[in-house]
Amino acid sequence: MALDVARIRQDFPILHQEMNGHPLVYLDNAATTQKPRQVIQALVEYYEGYNANVHRGIHTLAERATDAFEGARAKIARFIGSPSPNQVVFTRNGTEGLNMVAYGWLRLRLKPGDVIIASGMEHHSNLIPWQQAAAATGAEIKYIDLLPDGTLSQEHYDRLLSEGNVRFVALSGASNVLGTINPIKEMVAKAHQVGAKVAVDAVQVVPHMPVNVVDWDADWISAAGHKMLGPTGTGFLWGKLELLEEMEPTYFGGSMISEAHLSGAKWAECPAKFEAGTPNIADFIAFGAAVDYLSALGMENVYAHEKALTQYAWERLSAIPGVRLFGPRQPRAGLISFDVAGIHPHDMSAVLNAEGVAIRVGHHCAQPLMELLDVPATNRASFYIYNTQAEVDRLVDALLHAKEFFGYDV
């Protein structure tokens, strides 16, 4: 079913403003999405109606807060097909979840000679924690070759796995620069055949298409709430229960113990043992509201909308002389990175901004990938449920104006 974009847009107050004299066109959704009033309202309702700490008070406000907070966890669990809400650990963002795996599991097991497999398309969040873990333990990190079309070489992946000692594989569900959607299920199965565990950075997948963690069979996945209509400061780490039970907490203190004595302490059950201290209560409740919003739209429909919009943008952008698009045409996530001959992304963004069009320019926290592509930076337009073809047209018009402005004839 096609999304009713006009109605959706009514839910996003921020979209109804002018930017530099033009209606705002927000195409920086891979950085963070805008928030519907239902999410904003959830924050207001909590603070005006039942603000209290969770998991401790006996009074009614505390019960309401705890119910809403744990209710959000249950919604997220259903959203990704988790067998149990207890496998959903709340984090601040996608980066934190991956670091928790690095510190709480991987570093405690890696030995010199062990191998980690990652790739050059990774966001720094799915690269630096593993590089650090390798450096600290004497393990080696190997990178899957990137093919010219922006996909990972499955042949090379097979070869790396067959070379032995592979303990851990770090993958992105989708590249935040190339838009490449990796065949996660297949890659996870191959890693498991050699006894390696797999963590998936799913930050660019969970907001945009149906995800079922049981079907993927990855060992951990990390995602961010603020990239799927939720507030900043929210994310989650999903893990297989036996692995979460094996994993050590990263932070210690209140809320994460089952018993504490002067002689020592025992950890609480999952997920509490990973959530020391007072959590970001209001924001996770609002994250739950964001999941409700997306669930009501249907993730199949969200994906279909983004796919159609991205295809349209690809056709329009690729028809402009001097424009180079990165990554595979399809399948791809709802974003397009591109380079315009003679116009540095910073200059491009300045012109687009003057016309009310917000895109991201820079290295997108993927400097190794910029080196592989041999560009200092790229432009990136990323789409979401409220974006329209007319907005893609505005992007294209502004880009043509930029070419004219910098003296490159259209």
Next chain:
Amino acid sequence: MTSEAQHPVNLSALYQQVILDHYKKPRNKGAVEHAVLKKHLHNPTCGDDIEVQVELGEDGKISDVKWNGRGCSISMASASMMSVALKGKTLAEAQELMRSFYNMIQGEAGNFRPLGEIQALSGVSKFPVRIKCATLAWHCLEEGIKEYEGGSENG
């Protein structure tokens, strides 16, 4: 419709013609024959990358300046204009020009006429995120001189 009319906001304040001219026809790109100071700097947030080389004559004045790099129009034009302005100056005069440039780019008041065409970059002060682009080549000069003077004193 002209470009000016397309961009009523402030683009023409940021991108004056002289900037676009230096961007498209950069002056003094390359390497000097006998570099006495040489500094390479990188701005990781936007990928701008510049190296500046300076040659001194027997009279202690800058006899040649060359630079290389890649980046946005602001950073490239700034490097190009700086290379033109530095020739024939002593290092002390170059530093004076540099301080004047920093003041202008921070939006401070003052007489910036000695900067000549470089004054075209004054609009950058209204775009805080671009200040780093405009100052990168000058930071190369600043640190290059520091290293050169440190080296001469030690030697």
